Amino acid sequence: MTTVLKNSAFDPSAIVDAVRSVLPESRPLPLHEPEFIGREWEYVKDCLDTGWVSSVGSYVDRFEQLVADASGTRFGIACVNGTGALHIALVAAGVERDDEVLVQALTFVASCNAVYHAGAVPHFVDSEGETLGLDPDALDAYLEGIAEIRGGAAYNRKTGRRISAVVPMHVFGHPIRMDRLVEVAARWHLALVEDAAESLGSTRDGRLMGSGGLLAAVSFNGNKTITTGGGGAVVTNDEALAKRLKHLTTTAKLPHRWAFDHDEIGYNYRLPNLNAALGCAQFEMLPQFLSEKRALAERYRAAFATVPDAEFFGQPEGCVSNYWLNVVMVPDRAAREALLEALNADGIQARPCWTPMHELSFNGECPRASLSVTEELVDRIVNLPSSPKLGRQG
Structure with missing residues (x-):
């Protein structure tokens, strides 16, 4: 994982433009919606x-x-x-x-x-x-x-x-x-x-x-x-x-x-x-949906390739991922919040990762290891619209 230094001057506009270039103009755009086009x-x-x-x-x-x-x-x-x-x-x-x-x-x-x-x-x-x-x-x-x-x-x-x-x-x-x-x-x-x-x-x-x-x-x-x-x-x-x-x-x-x-x-x-x-x-539609989701992920990857402060999270080595939800990594929590505000204001549903389990109140007494990587990842993850049909366009 690339380590990115905190940047108080973060501007989400270039990332928002990259996301817009991948997605249709119609709004709102849900994070992931079902589709019934088979039997x-x-x-x-x-x-x-x-x-x-x-x-x-x-x-x-x-x-x-x-x-x-x-x-x-x-x-x-x-x-x-x-x-x-x-x-x-x-x-x-x-x-x-x-x-x-x-x-x-x-x-x-x-x-x-x-x-x-x-x-x-x-x-x-x-x-x-x-x-x-x-x-x-x-x-x-x-x-x-x-x-x-x-x-x-x-x-x-x-x-x-x-x-x-x-x-x-x-x-x-x-x-x-x-x-x-x-x-x-x-x-x-x-x-x-x-x-x-x-x-x-x-x-x-x-x-x-x-x-x-x-x-x-x-x-x-x-x-x-x-x-x-x-x-x-x-x-x-x-x-x-x-x-x-x-x-x-x-x-x-x-x-x-x-x-x-x-x-x-x-x-x-x-x-x-x-x-x-x-x-x-x-299930009869699963091969098509997987293909479309991977096509969408590839378009996101290409769109972010030259955008500062944005890193598309691609599949790990040796893997073929279903890209259930696409992820863009930003420098820190402040950047994450700025990007979430900008995308959602534009009708593009985006979300952060879940609150880590050890930070939930009812888990306060649970045993835990050092969770330094988890805490860094949570600060940087933004999920983007990932419905299969978004990979069908163009």
């Missing part, structure tokens, strides 16, 4: 015509296979949303009450909330500038200083709690160094649960995101690359885990023609057939 109406109408609108139906089965295929895994389990998917993935991975779960501080709050939903404690770790996501080398060095292995599990020497899992998130669709994190997770006996909410279709060294760990959670919220309106999924290569996830997400009900017997505490995390039908049609 969505046909598939949803089929649900209505046949009456299969609730939590079972052929579209659910088809959707689960499609998400598995798009993640490079054998199994997919549809869920009500991405947060629920991550929560149930942590439960299935063996995370228990009062465990600690390693989560990068630079992430959406759902990564953190899912840990709390599992009864565990988030433990925040740093990102790296080259990917924006979790830094495996920094994590390994940090665990050397605070953790020990006892009885085949990692324990935090300072808190006494077990550290049971690590949750990397591929920020804005850019893959982290998964191969290295797999090594670190194995060394410290950690379950590796990917938060692949933003990275559908992204690859690193030819491998799809969602396939590198024990389990992964995917989101199909309305602002994602493709959407089911509200929905998510867990993907895995482990057949036993897939069966357990299906059981847990369907209220842990034992199969029977009429009896309602449940053998453990379960969750009603089922995705309705209506939403799955929408998702099946959206």
